[in-house]
Amino acid sequence: MDGAVSKSFWAPPSFAERGASVPFTTPIIVGARVRGRGEDLELVVPNPSGAKGNYILQWKSLPDVFTLTVHDRVLHRAIGEAGASTPDQVRRATLKTASTGLAGPAAAKQAKAMLKDEDDFKLLIQFSLLAETVAQLSQGSLQITLAHVQSETGRQQAKLILARVAHKVKLEGNELYALLEQWSDLIAAVGVPKLPKPPRLRRMRTRIEEFANSIGSWSEIDKSDASPLGGLASLVARETASLASEHFTAIDAFMGRIDATVLGWEKVQAELENNVRRISWMLDGWDMLVAMWEDAVLKPAFEQQATVQELARILPIVPEEEVTGVRRDKLRDIGLQRRKLVKPMEDWVSGTIDADLRTRLERYKAKAA
């Protein structure tokens, strides 16, 4: 191990410092995060003893330090080769690796479905933006249908329709079409309100809210040592979802005033990028936690209690730079409370790969959205 840093795991100062979550299947490095350090990558591993601080490793030294599953060896190479250090970059490497089947057939199926989903969502979002733009700029006199984005002929027709209203935002039809394409690409993971099925980050926020409710009510019933940790997890989830909601609202607002959005595109583009990036960082790592809990919900009490201990240890606390005032104090307080309550995860710390724990991690991976 290269050394340990204090505090950042319990109260991370920034997203970059916290790192992007890597869904490894080797139990001892569960909850590990990758972050960029100049030209290199580093791995931040929560202290397996549950004590203060993280272990920091050079990315390339990971296989020398821990016995990894084959899936993790392949994922480690994929992330290293791509120099991936943001949630989106890590996600691409993760899906590619999982689709080999090395984390089991269910994770492979899920990875393939997620890759396909992304294309479908881009199309749906593009259609929503086109339809809304035409409706707003023509004041309801013109219409775009889904067929207009599903084929080249349809797209040509859409451009012609757009051309009839584009002058209102001082653009040609083609230019407006290209701008809307850029817009939909930018918000592909976030989407727009009222889609029949929300894209992954919007869906994730809802799942986090449900997680907060479910684990919150569990902690009121459960009488074990894990109960206060359940309450804490609920609190963190609620705060995270609420913070993310502010960014969703900001993104959605642009669709409500399309003329202003298009006219100020340069600035809007930067704002959209910023909001999407922050949502992506904010919700990063939660898919695994939510999947852990969803998996535990139907299990016996002793398994639920163990799950709560595990997930509390890797709970992604929102970095301090994202919040101010009372909220910052509240999150800092949550971080401290967690430090006091989390028990050392002895089960996860053996040098060998525990079949049961590994299977559980693979199952969570298959349930992640």
Place this chain on the structure above:
Amino acid sequence: MTDVGKSLGDLSQRLSQIPEATLVELVWSLEGKRAGNHTDSTAVTLLGQFRPRLQLVRPVRRMTAKRLFALPFEDMLTNTPPNKPKIIGKISRHVINPAWDLIVDKIGRTEVEQIEEEIRKVGRAHTSWLALGERLWPQCATALREIVTRGEKNVSYRAEVVPKLGGPEMWLDLQDVCDVLEIGLEIQQMRDNLPPKPIVALTDEDIGVIGQTVMAVDERMKVRAPVVVYALVARLDQPTEILSIFVRVAEKGMAGSTGELASITTEVMVTDMEQRFEEVRRQIASGANDGKITVREDLAKEVGHHLEGINKGKEQLKGTSGAAAARRLDRVRMKLKEMVSANVIENAGKEIATVLADLKRLAPMATGEGDITEMQQVEDRLLAMQLAAKYAGELGISQELKDELKRVEGHIDGHTGKLFFDLRSKGLKAENREAAEADLYSSVRMLELVSGAERAEKTLVEGLSLIDEKLAENKG
């Protein structure tokens, strides 16, 4: 898996994702619907689907006279079909409706309607049904005792009742229902005052509650003392815990007749344990898993959990008057051993050999294409073996497991050896790359689950470089 099985699996998954607050409201409303029209099949089916979550969430259910009648023996209920042998300490859910019909005939519809009316007056947040139970349970017990006594004396009367119940085994369940209801008040008082099922740990106060129940039953109807054992074991997370509970009860000076119940207690522990595994064994034996793909893994885990319970129980019993009881735990351990041998270890090698022979068809499933159930079942077997390896020594099946794992490993090695031989001798065309990689990844995955990551990665690296090499040769 059939389409119906898959749909049911999908539906169960979706239902499990319904937020708790919504679930509580949904159950309340569905039960209202069912109460109004008992044949409402949508309500009945959906409530059936919710059952696993209801055990966890435990929303307030709509009370009915029939549900009140079954309340004292609720924990003891199983889904055992009416034609299966009677299980000691358990009552088949199938006996509820016919038993209730017999009771209604005896006590009269007017009385039942009056009780229903009383129930309706009680609010949703009501927590104890003792007062109304005190009115209903003795009436039910008297009615059933009359039927049972008459049936024991009069064969033709029994022959008339048995078909109504669903079979001779249900006659035995009817007797158990009657036994529980005769001390229904004491049992329900105990249930009300203990933590919800499954009980993981009991406080001193809880032990006091159990002691009081034992004493009360001894005083009023000592012959029904075994019912306390049945009711308690059914509520415990670990059936073996019952032994240390009775020791703690005795230490409080409230042992009552528990000392006389040694053989019943052992029998109930063993059958309760068997019962907990019955569903898994049924699924394994029939091959029908209803979309569940972790049948063997769950069994292996559950065995591990119960072994922990046995060890904990033995530890607690050390040096106490329960030393003899500790020896009885070994009988439970033997049952666990048989279960792991038969369902996890036996025939694993043969099964894997069959799968490997068909890997051309199955490999795409391993990488998530199409219906992946068959591949998940293979993994289930391999994972269960790994889990069993943790406690194989304790059960005395280390060698058996090692030998079987060796056989499995031999089959996988044979398969990858052939894959590499074919690649070397026949080369590889670009259009066959995906299939070759899928085969390699599936074999590597299986190898990892059996022999560990080091060996599996070596095979992966060797295979991938061979694929690249042969593709390059083909290009050249």
